[in-house]
Amino acid sequence: SQTIHQWPATLVQPVGSPLSLECTVEGTSNPNLYWYRQAAGRGLQLLFYSVGIGQISSEVPQNLSASRPQDRQFILSSKKLLLSDSGFYLCAWTDRGWTEAFFGQGTRLTVV
Amino acid sequence: AQSVAQPEDQVNVAEGNPLTVKCTYSVSGNPYLFWYVQYPNRGLQFLLKYITGDNLVKGSYGFEAEFNKSQTSFHLKKPSALVSDSALYFCAVRANYGGSQGNLIFGKGTKLSVKP
Numbered sequence: 001s002q003t004i005h006q007w008p009a010t011l012v013q014p015v016g017s018p019l020s021l022e023c024t025v026e027g028t029s030n031p032n033l034y035w036y037r038q039a040a041g042r043g044l045q046l047l048f049y050s051v052g053i054g055q056i057s058s059e060v061p062q063n064l065s066a067s068r069p070q071d072r073q074f075i076l077s078s079k080k081l082l083l084s085d086s087g088f089y090l091c092a093w094t095d096r097g098w099t100e101a102f103f104g105q106g107t108r109l110t111v112v
Numbered sequence: 113a114q115s116v117a118q119p120e121d122q123v124n125v126a127e128g129n130p131l132t133v134k135c136t137y138s139v140s141g142n143p144y145l146f147w148y149v150q151y152p153n154r155g156l157q158f159l160l161k162y163i164t165g166d167n168l169v170k171g172s173y174g175f176e177a178e179f180n181k182s183q184t185s186f187h188l189k190k191p192s193a194l195v196s197d198s199a200l201y202f203c204a205v206r207a208n209y210g211g212s213q214g215n216l217i218f219g220k221g222t223k224l225s226v227k228p
Contacts, residue, residue: 006155034215043220044156044202090155098206099163100146101216103155 002027006091006104013111019064019078021107023091026072031093033074034101035066038088050074086111114139114207118219125193125226133188133222135203144206145186146216147177149199156202162186173197193226200224 006023013019025031035047046059048066056066063082067075074091091104115138125131137143144163148156160171167179177188186203203219 042200044218046215049215088153092156099144100158100161101156101204102158103148105155106153108153 002093002102004091004093004102004104006107008107009105010108011110013081013109015083015111016080019076019081019085019109021076021089021091021109023074023076023104024072025074025093028093028095029071030096031072032096032098033068034092034094035074035076036090036092038090038106044090048076081111083111085109114205114217116203116205116217116219118201118203118222120222121220122223122225125224127195127226127228128192131190131193131197131224131226133201133203133224135186135188135219136184137186137203137205138184139205139207139217143186145177145179146204146206147171147175147186147188148202148204149173150202150221151199159188159201193224195226195228198224198226 003026033050036044037047038044048056048058050056050068053068064078089107092101094101117136119134123133146161147159149159150156159175160169160177162169162179170176175190177186179186200221200223202221204216207215207217
């Protein structure tokens with residue numbers, strides 16, 4: 001069966017420090033991969049999505065970047081964190097038919 | 113524009129009573145509609161989806177949703193609420209045109225509170 005792993009679960013980082021969040025998917029190949037941010041425990045904002053290795057689409061301009069070095073690995077990064085980067089980050093994948101999205105357990109990022 | 117609206121920030125229900133969480137959508141063509149549930153500090157869990165077929169869709173944990181094309185709605189329902197149903201519920205529609213084609217568009221979420 002397919003599983004999605006996201007880590008770390010929580011992270012506290014100082015302003016100006018770098019960020020790297022990792023997401024991996026098992027049990028499937030060629031998934032579409034997504035990074036969402038959820039602010040204040042409510043709405044979900046799509047940050048990046050990827051339909052293949054090295055293919056990244058950004059939905060909103062920001063201080064973050066994403067990379068997909070392997071088929072089932074999706075990384076969210078920042079060179080210098082801002083206070084406004086705090087939030088709950090969720091990784092998700094869908095199959096090529098986009099029939100359903102599966103989410104990781106999320107990373108709570110607090111920038112101090 | 114493609115969008116999803118959840119008009120209620122919060123729904124309060126007594127345990128054992130029926131519950132409804134409302135969702136309306138705006139998308140051209142035939143919509144793919146989803147409901148997800150989120151417990152505190154956790155990822156989203158899939159509840160049910162409508163792609164085609166019967167307008168009444170049954171999902172996990174006793175939830176169901178009714179697709180109404182004329183009203184562009186996809187309300188989530190449960191005949192008898194449980195305290196453990198208390199969580200944040202998201203309605204989503206799959207974008208079917210434009211640069212984000214295929215991506216899920218989420219509503220802002222509705223907090224369901226079930227009191228004993």
